[in-house]
Amino acid sequence: MKQCHTPRVTLFQNDPPWGPDTRRRPPSVAPAVTLVVLVTALLGVMTWALMLDRPLALVMPEPVLAPYTMPEEIAQIADRMGLSEEGRAIFVAARPQLLDDVDFLRVCGDSDHGGDGGESAPIGCYFGSSRVSGGDGEIAVYRVPDPRLANRAVAVAAHELLHAAYDNMPADARGPLDALLEARWSLVPPDDPIQTRFRNSVGPDTDNRSTEQFAYIGSEIFHDIDPELESYFARYFSDRSAVPAALAADDAMWEGLKAELAAASDTLMEQEVAAMAASSRLQNDRARLDNDRATYNMQVEEYNARTPEERTRWSVINPDGSSTGLGEHLAATLATFPVREAELAARQVEVDAATAAAASVREEVDRKYAEVNALGELYLPDMD
Numbered sequence: 001m002k003q004c005h006t007p008r009v010t011l012f013q014n015d016p017p018w019g020p021d022t023r024r025r026p027p028s029v030a031p032a033v034t035l036v037v038l039v040t041a042l043l044g045v046m047t048w049a050l051m052l053d054r055p056l057a058l059v060m061p062e063p064v065l066a067p068y069t070m071p072e073e074i075a076q077i078a079d080r081m082g083l084s085e086e087g088r089a090i091f092v093a094a095r096p097q098l099l100d101d102v103d104f105l106r107v108c109g110d111s112d113h114g115g116d117g118g119e120s121a122p123i124g125c126y127f128g129s130s131r132v133s134g135g136d137g138e139i140a141v142y143r144v145p146d147p148r149l150a151n152r153a154v155a156v157a158a159h160e161l162l163h164a165a166y167d168n169m170p171a172d173a174r175g176p177l178d179a180l181l182e183a184r185w186s187l188v189p190p191d192d193p194i195q196t197r198f199r200n201s202v203g204p205d206t207d208n209r210s211t212e213q214f215a216y217i218g219s220e221i222f223h224d225i226d227p228e229l230e231s232y233f234a235r236y237f238s239d240r241s242a243v244p245a246a247l248a249a250d251d252a253m254w255e256g257l258k259a260e261l262a263a264a265s266d267t268l269m270e271q272e273v274a275a276m277a278a279s280s281r282l283q284n285d286r287a288r289l290d291n292d293r294a295t296y297n298m299q300v301e302e303y304n305a306r307t308p309e310e311r312t313r314w315s316v317i318n319p320d321g322s323s324t325g326l327g328e329h330l331a332a333t334l335a336t337f338p339v340r341e342a343e344l345a346a347r348q349v350e351v352d353a354a355t356a357a358a359a360s361v362r363e364e365v366d367r368k369y370a371e372v373n374a375l376g377e378l379y380l381p382d383m384d
Helices: 030-051 072-080 083-092 101-108 147-168 173-186 194-204 206-219 229-232 244-306 309-312 327-378
Strands: 097-099 122-126 139-142 316-318 323-325
Touching: 072 083, 072 097, 072 147, 083 147, 097 101, 101 122, 101 139, 147 194, 147 206, 147 244, 173 206, 173 229, 194 206, 206 229, 206 244, 229 244, 244 327, 316 327, 323 327
Parallel strands: 097 139
Antiparallel strands: 122 139, 316 323
């Protein structure tokens, strides 16, 4: 006999953390005593403050941050930035993070945070003293999901590092620097794409102008730099060519993809043109055969309508000047039709194969174009 077993269920109900604990109710006098003690202490503090003629001030404790060690991915980016000791120290102190779509948009999606990146979404942001991710860091960089795009993260991290470096400068040291930045920025053409990204980063807060100039020039502009301005960047980079090298590698990757697409497109065009030309010739030859057959049928009707004696007098002049009787000519013409039909059928198979091959190449080229377009979209976090 099958035995049914019903387990015993015990229901637990947690006490709400904000509710009273009826199991340990204190004596009713305790709240009153506690209140008296607190009021007395507060009056004592106020009296002491009045005696010293000083205003009262509440001092909030500094947030305690957990120890920070750069994740391996961030350390690899830092190693490629060509940082000096001071630059690396500032970068580590900013507790940089590499974040996926959801986390990155949560902390950097607000345009007020002054992110660095495209026209529709940031790909990096610096928060200064307002920590990101609930107190985990000051710099956030978007983690692109394809390793082929990792070079761009080096420039983004350098951009955000320079925000931190500018933020760490004494206020009285920024005046000369700001003048140098403004002078160099005036040389950037108005239609340069960096101008659009700069305006997006600055936003309505013009106070961000100098720090954004410092970040954009320091991470993306490497020519026609005043030596005095370059000396500022030299504090944070022992090898400032490392960042343009990463950007150059990113550009080279895209140029390689463009070259592959161009070569594939050229091959596709050659195959499609050849297939269309072969198909056109085939159609013309088929039309010529149909026309020859119609001419043959018309000549046969005329030939059959003649008497035998008249037929003997009809002849056809050949290209070499010789003549052939019409009956013999018609018989020879009729014999060519099956041969020509077979040839056209064989050519049709070849044309069909060439057309199918070109269509297959087109599918591959379209797939490659779609992949490249999708890769470009991965530069920005998914906003959906």
